Amino acid sequence: MSERGAGRRDGEDEGFLARWRGHEAEYLDCLRAAVASAEGDWRESLRAAAWESVRWAEADPAAARFLTVDALAMGERGQVCQRRLTARLMGMLEGWLRESEVTPPPGLARWVLGLFYASFHRHLAVGDVERLADVVPQLLFLAVSPVCGVEAALAELETGPPQSPGRFHP
């Protein structure tokens, strides 16, 4: 690669990283605030985090799309950033499970993150942020059923957004 080309690539990377850090910090702040205001066990925390993620995406679809979809088109740099964010989110979920004294089946945190990421990626990639809220109940059902059983998890299909206000709750 020419010196000029390498310089341009470095500039793109710098711009990407600055934007990533900004959006990631904003998203994680919102998530922490929503979870802090949720009362109850790990399931309540997960529910609060899920709905807050949707509200955040609805409030700023470009930022949500950037973290979820566009970052991957940055190649290795984006993959590294996403991996770090995923690890943080998995750590949060594992922390909620520990606090609730729940021993999850192996790989649960990764499975839950995979489920949510898949739906967010799919909807945000095609600019379909409006329908994200529709899939949250089934995401929560799938996330909760390996721990609580199918019967108990069915309640998630009937449960709407939590009442406790997160930063982006209407």
Added chain:
Amino acid sequence: MEKAAKGAPKAQPGGHQLRREVVEHHQRQRILAGAASAIAARGYRAVSVADIVKSAAIARARFYEHFGSKQDCFFALYDDAVQAALAEVEAACEASDGAFPERVQAGLEALLARFAADPALARAVVVEGPAVGPEINDRFDRLIADFAALLRRGRPEESPVELPETVEETVVGGLYWLLYYALLEEQPKRIQQLLPQLTEFSLIPFVGAEAAGNAVA
């Protein structure tokens, strides 16, 4: 050129055409294998046509006889790999004599074996696919829909609970990203160890934890 063996049948009209098609097919496969290696090693964004040509050990002109661009080549690689994986998973499900849980496990086992057998191709398609950008969206949606249809096909008609219509798509999406991270973290040798987890998580919503646990036991 080799002399025709004495007594050998004369070349039939169109024989050259056939030979050319075989050569072209071989070249195409060679380019795709080179592309898989180069993309797995450097990533879709960083890799160039020159890298692919070098990896495939063919002349640049040959590349452009088959593909118009890097993206064109990648889509051919992606489509071939997805179709082959889908066919293999479907065949494994069909070959299983068991009930729904055993069929799901057989399908997942075939998929993981495929990834383990060709980790470069698995990484190039699964990890680097989303790096292409919006142009991959339709293909990605089709991939999810095709595998979801396979899962739906074997699902017991009398399900103990009524689930949302799109639950198979959601499950397949979750499996995709679980495998994505396993491949991203360069664990192709250990990827087959994920079978019990993947089977259990895929089955629980449809058959309950006990039956899912029995299937992986």
